[in-house]
Structures are given as C-alpha cells and as structure tokens.
Amino acid sequence: MAMTRQQLRLHAAKQRYQAERNKPPTRKQVQAWLAPIRKALSEIRTGECDAYLGYAITRIHHADNDFARVDHAINGFVALMDRLLKDIDTGCLKKVSAKLEAGILLELHEVEACIELLKEAETRLMHLKRSDLIDAANTEMINIELERLGMKEAA
16 A cells, blocks of 8 residues: 555654654753753852852753752752663762752862763763653653652652
8 A cells, every 4th residue: 555645744754753862962952951050060169159048049941030959950960860871970969969958068179070970971961862861851850740749759
C-alpha cells in the first residue's frame, strides 16, 4: 500500500523530530541550562549575591522575574546529575548547598570547586542524548511538585 504525500510528509516530520531528540545538545544549549547556577556561584564568588529573607537567590531565567533560592537550585541540579551522571562526585555542591541553607559563610575554594564541577558536567552532558536530558529534567520537575504539594512521602 503506497503512502500519500500527506502521510509521507508526516512520516518525515516524525523522523526529523526523533533525530533531533537523539542528537546530543550543543555547548551553547548546555551552557544555557547551567546558566542560573553558574551565575549564582559567580555572584557568590564576587560577594554580590542577591538575597531574600537571608537566603541567597538567583534568577531562574533572564527573561522573567522567577527567582529561586540558590541552595534549592543546587539541590535540583545535584538530583539531575545523580540521575544522569552517576559517577560524577557532587559532594562539593552538596556541601555548599548545606552551608547556604544553614546560613554559614562559604570559603572561596568551595565555590571554585563547584565551578570546576560545572565545567566538567558541561563537557560530559554534551555527550548525552537530548531526550535523556529532557526526561531527567521532567522527572525532577515532577519530584519538585510532589514535594511542594506534600505528596512525595506518600508516593
């Protein structure tokens, strides 16, 4: 049975979509994904970090007014790294997050270690499929919403 032109176009579009999902992300895409955490760590390094109610905050996306606590953003990133890159040591990020949550001053070498880890993660993330990154990010967003609704313990 021969396919009509409409079916051929639809089939070609599906194949292009699948091919895009299976390609690794570009460096620019990975940098954009890590930008909020990198920006927050750079601000902390210079000592000019925004704060709200005593907690360091960062803008999630440059185009909107959505802010998040830096320790929460780091925890989300660590959860993603634990899911995607299981062999990467995120201990320095966990330590910085715990210190930020407790209001303890950070030392420069701790922030520098986190920035180096981000560089390593950036390089490694460029070798994964986009679909894996999207799936991991969606899973983490679901976890965050379940936690926000108080349903994570029940799930």
